Amino acid sequence: YPVKEIPTKPYEGQKPGTSGLRKRVKVFQQENYTENFVQAIFDSIDAKGSTIVIGGDGRFFSSEAVQIILKIGSANGVTKFIIGKDGILSTPAASNVIRKYKATGGILLTASHNPGGPNNDFGIKYNVSNGGPAPENVTNKMFEKTETISSYKVIEAPPVDLSKVTETTYGPSSVQIIDSVTDYLVLLKEIFDFPLIKSFLQQHKSDFKVLFDGLHGVTGPYARAIIVDTLGLGEDSIQNCVPLPDFGGGHPDPNLTYAHTLVEAVEKNNIQFGAASDGDGDRNMIYGKGAFVTPSDSVAIIAHWANVIPYFKKGGVKGLARSMPTSKAIDLVAKKKGLEYFEVPTGWKFFGNLMDAGRLSICGEESFGTGSDHIREKDGLWAVVAWLNILAAANANSPNKLIGINDLLNEFYTIYGRSFFSRYDYEEVPSEGANALVAHLNGALNSGSLDNTEHVSASTTTKFTISGLYNFEYKDPIDQSVSKNQGQVITFSDGSRVVFRLSGTGSQGATVRMYVERYLAPDAPVNELGESAAEGLKGLIEVALEISRLKHFLGVDEPTVIT
Numbered sequence: 001y002p003v004k005e006i007p008t009k010p011y012e013g014q015k016p017g018t019s020g021l022r023k024r025v026k027v028f029q030q031e032n033y034t035e036n037f038v039q040a041i042f043d044s045i046d047a048k049g050s051t052i053v054i055g056g057d058g059r060f061f062s063s064e065a066v067q068i069i070l071k072i073g074s075a076n077g078v079t080k081f082i083i084g085k086d087g088i089l090s091t092p093a094a095s096n097v098i099r100k101y102k103a104t105g106g107i108l109l110t111a112s113h114n115p116g117g118p119n120n121d122f123g124i125k126y127n128v129s130n131g132g133p134a135p136e137n138v139t140n141k142m143f144e145k146t147e148t149i150s151s152y153k154v155i156e157a158p159p160v161d162l163s164k165v166t167e168t169t170y171g172p173s174s175v176q177i178i179d180s181v182t183d184y185l186v187l188l189k190e191i192f193d194f195p196l197i198k199s200f201l202q203q204h205k206s207d208f209k210v211l212f213d214g215l216h217g218v219t220g221p222y223a224r225a226i227i228v229d230t231l232g233l234g235e236d237s238i239q240n241c242v243p244l245p246d247f248g249g250g251h252p253d254p255n256l257t258y259a260h261t262l263v264e265a266v267e268k269n270n271i272q273f274g275a276a277s278d279g280d281g282d283r284n285m286i287y288g289k290g291a292f293v294t295p296s297d298s299v300a301i302i303a304h305w306a307n308v309i310p311y312f313k314k315g316g317v318k319g320l321a322r323s324m325p326t327s328k329a330i331d332l333v334a335k336k337k338g339l340e341y342f343e344v345p346t347g348w349k350f351f352g353n354l355m356d357a358g359r360l361s362i363c364g365e366e367s368f369g370t371g372s373d374h375i376r377e378k379d380g381l382w383a384v385v386a387w388l389n390i391l392a393a394a395n396a397n398s399p400n401k402l403i404g405i406n407d408l409l410n411e412f413y414t415i416y417g418r419s420f421f422s423r424y425d426y427e428e429v430p431s432e433g434a435n436a437l438v439a440h441l442n443g444a445l446n447s448g449s450l451d452n453t454e455h456v457s458a459s460t461t462t463k464f465t466i467s468g469l470y471n472f473e474y475k476d477p478i479d480q481s482v483s484k485n486q487g488q489v490i491t492f493s494d495g496s497r498v499v500f501r502l503s504g505t506g507s508q509g510a511t512v513r514m515y516v517e518r519y520l521a522p523d524a525p526v527n528e529l530g531e532s533a534a535e536g537l538k539g540l541i542e543v544a545l546e547i548s549r550l551k552h553f554l555g556v557d558e559p560t561v562i563t
C-alpha cells in the first residue's frame, strides 16, 4: 500500500472550540474538509509509531469519518488503532480506553449535546495520552496547520469492518476493534459499591423507582449494562436507550428544557430517581419527582459524601474544583473539609493538569458536567451511579425513613447554606449583537462607570450594589500557561455574582450565556432556603439584564434555554 499525497487547500475557521471542532455535517462533507482537519491533527502530534483510539457517539457521518482517519492516520505512521465496535465509544469510555491501553491519544467523533443527522452537527475532538481533551497549545497548533495545509497523506486499503470485535489490519497498521462497554463497566465496578446499591434498590423496588433516559445518545448500551444487567432493575428503568444517528430528531442535552421525555415520565410515574445523559455521555442531570439537582449542587454534594464511595475512601480526596461560572457551593465543602480548591475556565481540559499533578479528585461544571480523576473527561453515568451510591449509603443509616434526593439537598443547605444558580442561554443570536454586549461590559470595566452603583429590582425591591467587574483570566498552576478573556464577571456586595460568556461549542452564529448566583447562609429562614431557583434569583436576574442591556444588544426578549 503506497502512501499517496493528495493536494488540498486550507479552509477557514477550523479552530477547535471549548471541546473540539464542531460544525454542520454539510460543512464536514465538503471536499477535503474532514481530511484537512484530520491531517492537521496528525501533524500536531507524534504520529509515527503511535497508538490511536477512535470512537464517538455514533452520530450521522461517524462511519465515514472513521474510515478517513484510518486512511490518513495509517499514511502518517500510526502503528495501531483501537476502535470501539461500530465506531462507538462514549466520551468517558474513550478517555478510559486511552489511559488503560496507554495510547498516544484518541480521536473522538462527537458534537456532544448538539443535534445530529444530515442537517445538524458533527464534531472531531483530539484527546491526549492522559485521556483528556488536548490543551490549548495543541489545539492552537492544529489550527495553525489547517491554515497552511497544501496536501494530506493517505493509504488506500479496503475499509475496515467495524461491526465485529476482532483484530485486523489497515495497510501497515494493526487494528483492534473492542467492545464499547466492557472496559468502562470494569472501571465503574472498581469505583462504586455496587453490592450496596443493588441491595438498596432491590429492597425498595416499589418506593424508590429509577429511570434513566439515554435521549437516544451513546449511553444506551452503557446504561443497560449498569442498571439492568448489573443492578438487576427491569426494562422499565431505562428509556430511549437505543442510540440513533440523529438522536431520534431530539436535542440530546440533559436539562429541563431538552430532556422533557425524562421530566414527563418522572412526574407521571412517580419516579424517585431519574437521570439523563447527553449525546456523547459526558453530561448528566439528576431529577426525581419534585426534585431537581442543579449541577453546581450535585458536584458539591458528591464531594460532601465522597467517603461513602469506595474509590475515595481508599485513595482519599486530594482537592476540589469547578469551572468559573459554576456556583461556589463546592468551595464551601472544600473549606469545611480543609481541602485545596480551584476555579478554572469553562471546559474540561483545564482540570487535567491538576489531576495529573495529584491535586484534584472531584470537579464539576454548571453545564451538567460532573466527574473525578478516574478519567480525564466529565462522566455522566459516573455521576448517576455516584448519586445512587450516596443514596444507598444514606439509607443504610436510616432504617425507618426513606431518604430521597430532596432530603440530601435540604441537609446540604442546612450545613453549607444555599447557592441559588441559574443560566440563561441566548442561542444562535447575531454575532454583532453578542460582540456589542461584550464591548459594552468592557467599556464599563475600563471606565469604572458601574463601580459601586446601586441597582434595585423592580419586582422584588431587593437592592444590589456592584462591588467589582472583571475579565476572568486563569494561570494554570502546573504549567503556568495563561488563558485570557474567559468571561466577564460582575460581583455584588452581598456576594452575588453574574457572569457573561460567549459559547465556544456552537456551530452557527453566537451563543451568549448569562450565569447568575446568589448565596444564602444556612441560618436564613427555612422558607427562603427552600425557594425555587427562579424565585430566589428573580431580583438578581432583572438587575443583570438591566445592567448589561442584553435585550437591547441581542434583540431578543427571552432566552432559548434556562437551566
Ligand code: VG1
Binding pocket: 018, 019, 111, 112, 113, 278, 282, 283, 323, 346, 347, 348, 365, 366, 367, 369, 502, 503, 504, 505, 506, 513
Ligand atoms: C459548553 C459548556 C462547558 C462544557 C462544554 C463541553 O461550552 O458551557 O461547560 O465543558 O460545553 O461540553 P460552551 O463554550 O458552549 O459554553 V460537551 O458535553 O458539549 O463536550
Ligand code: CO
Binding pocket: 091, 112, 113, 278, 279, 280, 281, 282, 283
Ligand atoms: Co457531551
